[in-house]
Amino acid sequence: MSDGVDHSKRRTLTIAAGAAGGVGAAFTAVPFVASMLPSAKAQAAGAPVEIDISRMEPGQRITAEWRGKPVWVIRRTKEQLKGLDDIVPYLRDPNSELPMQPDYAENAYRSIREEFVVLVGICTHLGCSPTFRPEVIAADLGEEWRGGFFCPCHGSKFDLAGRVFNGVPAPKNLEIPRHKFISDTVILVGADDQGVA
Numbered sequence: 001m002s003d004g005v006d007h008s009k010r011r012t013l014t015i016a017a018g019a020a021g022g023v024g025a026a027f028t029a030v031p032f033v034a035s036m037l038p039s040a041k042a043q044a045a046g047a048p049v050e051i052d053i054s055r056m057e058p059g060q061r062i063t064a065e066w067r068g069k070p071v072w073v074i075r076r077t078k079e080q081l082k083g084l085d086d087i088v089p090y091l092r093d094p095n096s097e098l099p100m101q102p103d104y105a106e107n108a109y110r111s112i113r114e115e116f117v118v119l120v121g122i123c124t125h126l127g128c129s130p131t132f133r134p135e136v137i138a139a140d141l142g143e144e145w146r147g148g149f150f151c152p153c154h155g156s157k158f159d160l161a162g163r164v165f166n167g168v169p170a171p172k173n174l175e176i177p178r179h180k181f182i183s184d185t186v187i188l189v190g191a192d193d194q195g196v197a
């Protein structure tokens, strides 16, 4: 299980950039440098990011980076999906009525496909990054716990759809960024059918 930044994708980008550099250098260095600048600027400005989910196992979380923020993709198990129903009485905004997600994520699973949820990994209280606690039973988080995220800064709790619990400092569910599946195995974060976020 990996829950770090998607290093394999970064390696791919690095290798691709290196190969392009080699080709560019064979002709002239100046056009190569010039051609790379807009891309770097676009990244800094928050260009959409592709996340490869082809190797994700059920229950796994992977982390990418978009606009300088951690973005999580979680592939939820059947048991974890059932837990999202069980936990509803303990949640502040179980039906996602506050505008913390695009309309295609205003459903029980806060997702386009039931299994996969995409979340901005920043607590809606004061901006810490919550800890992934996927276990369905966790003695330290209460008997109602069905997997989710625990913020170590002031104790906010979120379920595996990023929905905030009642009685914690965080006022809102975790943000769901605009995103879309561009294939069965790749999610684009930062854009959807309506355009770039």
Ligand code: FES
Binding pocket: 123, 124, 125, 126, 127, 128, 151, 152, 153, 154, 155, 156, 169, 170
């Ligand atoms: S920043 Fe997460 S609970 Fe305060």
